[in-house]
Amino acid sequence: LLRERVLPPDVLFGNPRYYPAYQSLVPNxxxxxxxxxxxxxxxxxxxxxxxxxxxxxxxxxxxxLENRLITSRMLPVAFRQCQVRRLxxxxxxxxxxxxxxxxxxxxxxxIVIWTKGPQSRAYFEDAFLARYLGYTLVEGGDxxxxxxxxxxxxxxxxxxxxVLYRRVEDHTxxxxxxxxxxxxxxxxxxxxxxxxxxAIANSLxxxxxxxxxxxxFLSSICRSLLGQELLMPSVATWWCGADESRRFxxxxxxxxxxxxxxxVADESPIQPEYLSKLERQRLVEQINAAPASFVAQERV
Numbered sequence: 001l002l003r004e005r006v007l008p009p010d011v012l013f014g015n016p017r018y019y020p021a022y023q024s025l026v027p028n029x030x031x032x033x034x035x036x037x038x039x040x041x042x043x044x045x046x047x048x049x050x051x052x053x054x055x056x057x058x059x060x061x062x063x064x065l066e067n068r069l070i071t072s073r074m075l076p077v078a079f080r081q082c083q084v085r086r087l088x089x090x091x092x093x094x095x096x097x098x099x100x101x102x103x104x105x106x107x108x109x110x111i112v113i114w115t116k117g118p119q120s121r122a123y124f125e126d127a128f129l130a131r132y133l134g135y136t137l138v139e140g141g142d143x144x145x146x147x148x149x150x151x152x153x154x155x156x157x158x159x160x161x162x163v164l165y166r167r168v169e170d171h172t173x174x175x176x177x178x179x180x181x182x183x184x185x186x187x188x189x190x191x192x193x194x195x196x197x198x199a200i201a202n203s204l205x206x207x208x209x210x211x212x213x214x215x216x217f218l219s220s221i222c223r224s225l226l227g228q229e230l231l232m233p234s235v236a237t238w239w240c241g242a243d244e245s246r247r248f249x250x251x252x253x254x255x256x257x258x259x260x261x262x263x264v265a266d267e268s269p270i271q272p273e274y275l276s277k278l279e280r281q282r283l284v285e286q287i288n289a290a291p292a293s294f295v296a297q298e299r300v
Contacts (some may be wrong), residue, residue: 001225004224006069006217006221006224007217009219010292012208014261015208016262016264017208021174022180022204022205022208027201027241031203032202032203032205032206033202033206034101034201036055036202037053037054037058038052039052039053041237041300044300048232049206049252051231051234053215055202055281057202059122060162061129062122062124062125063125066128066130068087071085085264088227091132095133098111098163098201099111099163101162101201102163102199102200103198109162110152110160111135111165112137112138112152112164113129113165113167114134114138114140114164114168116184127182129250130218139184140185141182141184143161145187145189145192146158148192149161149192150197163201164198164200164201166201170208172185173188173200174187176190177190185229207263212237212261212263212297213239214238215234216255216295218230219233221233227246236296236297238290238295238297240261240287240290240296243267246291249296250287251271255299256298257299258283258295259294259295259297260295261294262293
């Protein structure tokens with residue numbers, strides 16, 4: 001996409017969370033995403049629109065499952081009458097997907113859910129999922145690389161791990177090759193992944209496509225790769241790094257939402273119409289000073 005100029009280089013090289021070490025981590029046939037989710041909104045015409053994508057490790061599975069279990073007990077008659085579709089087949093497929101990633105012991109591989117720990121707002125969900133799926137819940141300190149394999153520390157010794165379902169950020173996974181200040185990573189993990197001795201879902205580096213900047217180019221990406229239009233449209237997005245788009249954004253500031261072009265964390269959008277005159281002036285100055293760092297989106 002970069003070579004054919006479908007995407008500008010800023011999409012990749014301007015992203016503060018891009019690391020060259022992400023290259024060559026996915027074996028052939030390449031499959032980067034094993035779990036994917038989108039945030040949806042409905043327009044006034046009834047059209048469903050994708051407002052953002054979740055490709056790192058989508059949250060919500062555990063809460064969805066818990067809510068379903070509780071609601072089905074509270075409203076059993078309504079559930080039977082409405083013929084609510086069961087969630088179990090989805091989780092069976094998810095377990096099978098993770099099992100097929102294993103290079104060894106495919107019949108019964110050791111699969112772990114890698115959580116950030118109790119300080120994470122998703123820790124309850126991680127623990128709930130681990131119990132439901134029958135996987136071991138681990139933190140970075142529970143894992144170690146020995147003899148070019150990822151192992152789980154136990155009182156009985158080190159046990160080999162075949163698949164990591166990660167709930168941690170990409171850049172914190174390996175302090176040796178990625179963010180050196182990471183305290184929850186596993187030293188040497190990337191080398192084990194390259195050698196094909198452990199599988200990880202989703203692949204490291206996949207969070208890059210969560211950037212709002214990608215939505216501005218998704219239609220052209222779809223036409224370039226698949227030769228067709230998107231089946232579900234994205235919210236209209238303008239990247240300020242393009243001169244024409246920047247002029248349009250500045251001329252229609254009050255009717256748009258302003259977001260950072262590169263999604264590092266969940267941040268609320270800036271709503272220019274509610275800014276004071278001074279705040280608005282500062283925003284315009286920031287956009288003009290670093291246009292590639294901002295995108296604007298229509299209100300749905």
